[in-house]
Amino acid sequence: MASKQPFTDSDTADEAVRATCDDASTCKRFATSKGYWTDLYVQYFVRQIGERKAPEINRGYYGRVRGMNLLIDAFLKKTQCDCQVVNLGAGLDTTFWRLKDENIMPKKFFEVDFPMIVARKIHHIKTKPPLSKPLIETHSTDSLLLDGHSLDSDRYCIIGADLRDLPALEEKLKKFQINPELPTLFLSECVLVYMTSEQSSKLVNWVADTFPTTMFINYEQKERFLSAGWESVNALDMMTVYSVLPREDVTRIERLEFLDERELLQQLLQHYCICWAVKDKLSLGEASI
Numbered sequence: 001m002a003s004k005q006p007f008t009d010s011d012t013a014d015e016a017v018r019a020t021c022d023d024a025s026t027c028k029r030f031a032t033s034k035g036y037w038t039d040l041y042v043q044y045f046v047r048q049i050g051e052r053k054a055p056e057i058n059r060g061y062y063g064r065v066r067g068m069n070l071l072i073d074a075f076l077k078k079t080q081c082d083c084q085v086v087n088l089g090a091g092l093d094t095t096f097w098r099l100k101d102e103n104i105m106p107k108k109f110f111e112v113d114f115p116m117i118v119a120r121k122i123h124h125i126k127t128k129p130p131l132s133k134p135l136i137e138t139h140s141t142d143s144l145l146l147d148g149h150s151l152d153s154d155r156y157c158i159i160g161a162d163l164r165d166l167p168a169l170e171e172k173l174k175k176f177q178i179n180p181e182l183p184t185l186f187l188s189e190c191v192l193v194y195m196t197s198e199q200s201s202k203l204v205n206w207v208a209d210t211f212p213t214t215m216f217i218n219y220e221q222k223e224r225f226l227s228a229g230w231e232s233v234n235a236l237d238m239m240t241v242y243s244v245l246p247r248e249d250v251t252r253i254e255r256l257e258f259l260d261e262r263e264l265l266q267q268l269l270q271h272y273c274i275c276w277a278v279k280d281k282l283s284l285g286e287a288s289i
């Protein structure tokens with residue numbers, strides 16, 4: 001009998017992984033309702049503000065979102081938006097809508113998640129005009145491709161796929177016109193941790209082998225990121241990220257809620273990191289990001 005690997009064949013394990021998508025977006029919904037940062041769109045994916053979250057959790061999410069956004073925006077600036085973004089395990093993430101509002105959209109923004117999550121996201125987009133309007137506005141013909149498990153428009157595409165099945169992932173990305181020659185930013189925010197290290201290293205290596213000019217931003221526990229095939233890799237633990245965020249804004253959010261145990265926040269922040277790795281065939285100077 002074939003032995004089972006963790007989170008490989010088990011539907012129950014995959015279901016638990018899919019549930020993490022709701023955890024992330026309900027925490028983001030709560031933190032934005034408190035004013036930690038502005039996200040005009042998360043409310044359309046998570047209606048209820050939900051149960052109160054501890055201030056440590058809210059500050060942790062604040063550092064995570066601000067840190068990821070700083071790197072995303074730096075890549076878009078460096079490439080002058082002449083690039084693609086692929087958000088792996090995107091869940092109910094709202095980055096595409098933020099970039100549209102800030103007028104810094106890449107040529108195309110791809111999202112990938114399990115078909116079940118994608119179907120839910122597409123349902124929200126279809127039924128909520130503030131989500132669908134930006135897609136329609138940035139699309140050149142009257143009809144968008146929309147089926148239960150994928151949505152494709154000129155600037156935004158969402159694909160149902162399992163990130164552990166690389167041939168199928170590659171085929172779907174090609175079907176939706178990914179261009180490997182264009183500078184491409186890959187994002188994985190709390191995603192690789194749900195795979196075995198063999199699976200996540202295959203995914204990271206596939207990106208390095210397929211995209212000559214690329215950057216990979218990964219938010220996660222410290223030990224995970226694998227550098228093979230990448231020209232330069234940087235990692236900052238979240239304690240450091242938090243300390244380099246704009247002071248004025250950090251002071252503002254630290255006034256939002258009283259934090260009893262600073263040590264707990266420090267432990268939480270030290271446990272996570274943001275890593276970014278680059279390959280720069282076009283010599284755009286990505287390593288200086």
Ligand SMILES: C[S@@+](CC[C@H](N)C(=O)[O-])C[C@H]1O[C@@H](n2cnc3c(N)ncnc32)[C@H](O)[C@@H]1O
Binds near residue numbers: 190
């Ligand atoms: C913790 S959530 C993070 C969601 C989003 N990146 C964020 O930070 O708000 C992890 C996401 O990764 C997705 N995911 C994990 N393993 C996956 C796999 N093998 N294939 C596709 N999606 C996966 C889950 O379905 C879930 O939406």
